[in-house]
Every structure is written in structure tokens, then in C-alpha cells.
Amino acid sequence: MTYARIAGTGSYLPENVVTNHDLEKTMDTSDEWIRERTGIKRRHIAADDETTSSMGLEAARRAMEMAGVGADDIDLIVVGTATPDKIFPATACIIQRQLGVKGSPAFDVSAACSGFVYGLDLANRYIQTGGARTAVVIGSETLSRIVDWSDRGTAILFGDGAGAVVLQAADEPGILSSHIHADGQYETLLHVEQGVSVGFDVTKAGGAFVKMEGNAVFRRAVATFDLMARETVADLDGHLDDIDWFIPHQANMRIIKAAAKKLEMPMERVIATVDEHANTSGASIPLALDQVVRSGKVKRGDVLLFAAFGGGFTWGTAMVKF
Numbered sequence: 001m002t003y004a005r006i007a008g009t010g011s012y013l014p015e016n017v018v019t020n021h022d023l024e025k026t027m028d029t030s031d032e033w034i035r036e037r038t039g040i041k042r043r044h045i046a047a048d049d050e051t052t053s054s055m056g057l058e059a060a061r062r063a064m065e066m067a068g069v070g071a072d073d074i075d076l077i078v079v080g081t082a083t084p085d086k087i088f089p090a091t092a093c094i095i096q097r098q099l100g101v102k103g104s105p106a107f108d109v110s111a112a113c114s115g116f117v118y119g120l121d122l123a124n125r126y127i128q129t130g131g132a133r134t135a136v137v138i139g140s141e142t143l144s145r146i147v148d149w150s151d152r153g154t155a156i157l158f159g160d161g162a163g164a165v166v167l168q169a170a171d172e173p174g175i176l177s178s179h180i181h182a183d184g185q186y187e188t189l190l191h192v193e194q195g196v197s198v199g200f201d202v203t204k205a206g207g208a209f210v211k212m213e214g215n216a217v218f219r220r221a222v223a224t225f226d227l228m229a230r231e232t233v234a235d236l237d238g239h240l241d242d243i244d245w246f247i248p249h250q251a252n253m254r255i256i257k258a259a260a261k262k263l264e265m266p267m268e269r270v271i272a273t274v275d276e277h278a279n280t281s282g283a284s285i286p287l288a289l290d291q292v293v294r295s296g297k298v299k300r301g302d303v304l305l306f307a308a309f310g311g312g313f314t315w316g317t318a319m320v321k322f
């Protein structure tokens with residue numbers, strides 16, 4: 001039996017940091033309101049010359065360096081993103097060229113904030129079935145470009161960044177289990193309502209920006225984390241103590257706390273970076289993972305649970321022996 005294991009992690013954050021106090025100067029909000037409702041203190045925002053591919057490339061390079069693999073070793077590249085550089089080619093193809101990888105499949109996965117976990121699930125299945133031996137899975141987002149900076153209900157929530165992992169074939173797991181799901185009936189609760197085939201009209205109120213019904217999304221997110229907790233409990237035959245670290249999608253501290261409660265997971269075992277990065281959508285889990293790997297908090301052999309939730313709605317989990 002072939003398994004997939006995480007051989008390296010990497011991440012990238014733009015240098016430009018925007019604090020809640022900075023936002024106070026441009027919109028009717030306050031640091032206190034944002035911290036109380038979301039736990040967010042600051043976010044990184046891409047410079048004009050930074051893109052989803054440039055950030056994803058840097059995260060991938062760092063992950064490849066940690067894994068000790070070169071361009072010739074890579075036989076699959078998957079990018080989870082809701083903010084691709086272009087309509088096509090895929091951001092994964094742009095990164096492939098810049099990495100110097102030749103001939104491997106390279107494609108993007110569109111699953112909003114669940115994009116990385118979707119990509120991980122796919123790459124895991126490729127490796128398990130012999131379709132690839134070394135894969136790079138990236139989550140990268142330039143959300144600042146689809147945020148309406150005049151809408152205080154959404155603008156305060158998001159940030160830019162990228163995270164990546166190198167997955168390699170191994171005789172032992174690795175990825176212990178993964179599940180991905182979607183429920184399209186909630187399309188309009190969290191979406192960008194403009195696009196290629198429905199049309200772009202930048203003069204229309206809102207433009208091509210994130211639109212969200214915050215309260216409804218909050219309730220669905222908490223209910224969905226409950227479903228994910230049940231799936232995880234079933235995978236573990238009830239042995240929740242087997243999980244060393246819970247690394248949820250970093251949307252909002254209140255959602256993270258509610259999710260941890262469903263899993264009966266003490267907050268000491270929950271990784272939360274939302275205060276520093278805000279919601280970086282598909283980048284949030286690999287970004288948080290890389291930070292705790294490099295700080296030494298997460299060690300080889302630890303069991304991790306990733307859980308993502310995003311527009312679609314999409315959601316998914318992966319349990320990983322690091």
C-alpha cells in the first residue's frame with residue numbers, strides 16, 4: 001500500500017501589514033469591534049507587483065527546500081485558489097513554469113476557502129493510486145483584489161498570503177484520512193456574483209467583490225464544523241485524544257472556538273493564526289501549518305486535523321500523521 005506523507009511545508013506573507021487601527025482611518029469601524037467579533041488584529045496585503053502565483057511560487061519553493069526535492073522530482077502541482085492570476089492558464093501552470101517543472105499535470109481547484117484541503121485530498125488519491133510520487137499542493141490568495149474596501153462588513157475579514165506542502169509517496173501514512181464535501185444550495189450566501197459567463201460590470205454596485213450574508217454564513221460554518229467533527233470521530237472510533245493539533249480554516253476566532261468545542265478539543269491544542277493573518281481563504285491552513293512547523297510547535301509524528309469551510313458551500317477534513 002502506498003501512502004502520501006507531508007515531506008515539507010512553506011509559506012509566504014506580503015510585507016505590507018494593515019492593522020485594525022489602519023482600517024479605522026478609512027472606514028467606520030473600530031479595532032475593538034473587529035477583535036471582539038472576529039479575533040483579527042491585522043492582515044498582510046499584497047503589493048501591486050505581488051500575485052497569487054508569485055506568493056504561491058515562494059511558498060512552494062520553501063516547501064520543496066524543506067523536503068529536499070527539486071523541480072525534476074515534481075510530478076503534480078495543484079493550487080487551491082479563489083483568486084487566480086488569470087482566467088486561464090491556471091495559476092498552477094504559471095507556477096510550474098517558474099519552478100522549472102516540465103510536463104507534470106498542473107491545475108487549480110476552485111473550492112474557495114476549502115481549496116487547499118480539496119487539493120490535498122486529490123493529490124493524496126493521485127499518490128495512493130500511483131499517478132504521482134511527489135506533489136506540490138499550494139493554497140494561495142490575493143483576496144484584497146476582490147474585497148470591496150468600502151464595505152466594512154467584509155473588508156475587515158480578509159488578508160493575502162500563501163502556503164504549500166510537498167506530498168511524497170511513502171510506505172506508511174502520512175495522510176490517515178480525508179473527506180471533501182459541497183452543498184451548492186448556499187451559493188449566494190458567500191460569493192462574488194460577477195464572472196466570465198454571467199458577465200462583468202464594474203459599474204454595478206459592489207463590482208466583482210466578495211458578497212456575504214455574515215450571520216447566515218456564521219451559522220452554517222458552525223453547523224458544518226459539527227458535521228466534520230462527527231466524521232472525524234467516526235474515523236477515530238471515538239479516540240479524539242489521538243489528535244495532537246487541530247488546524248482549522250482561519251476564518252474567525254469565534255468559529256474556531258465553536259469548532260474546537262464540537263471536537264472537545266482544548267484551545268491549547270488548536271492552532272489559531274487568524275489574529276495575525278485574518279482570513280486568507282485557501283491559504284489559511286497551509287500557512288498556519290508552516291508557521292507551527294517552523295516554530296517547532298508541531299513535530300514529526302504528531303497527528304494533525306485540518307478542517308476547512310468556504311463558499312459553495314464546500315468543506316473538508318484531512319487527518320495527517322506529520
Ligand code: COA
Binds near residue numbers: 029214221252309
Ligand atoms: N465595524 C463596526 N460595525 C460593524 C462592522 C464593522 N466592521 N461590520 C458590521 N458592523 C455593524 C453592522 O452594521 C450592525 O450594525 P447595526 O446593529 O447598527 O445594524 C452591527 O455591526 C452588527 O452586524 P452583524 O452583521 O449582525 O454582526 P455579526 O455579529 O454577525 O458580525 C461578522 C459580523 C461578519 C463578523 C460575522 O457575521 C461573521 O464572522 N460571519 C462569518 C464570516 C466568515 O467567517 N466568512 C468566511 C467564511 S469562510
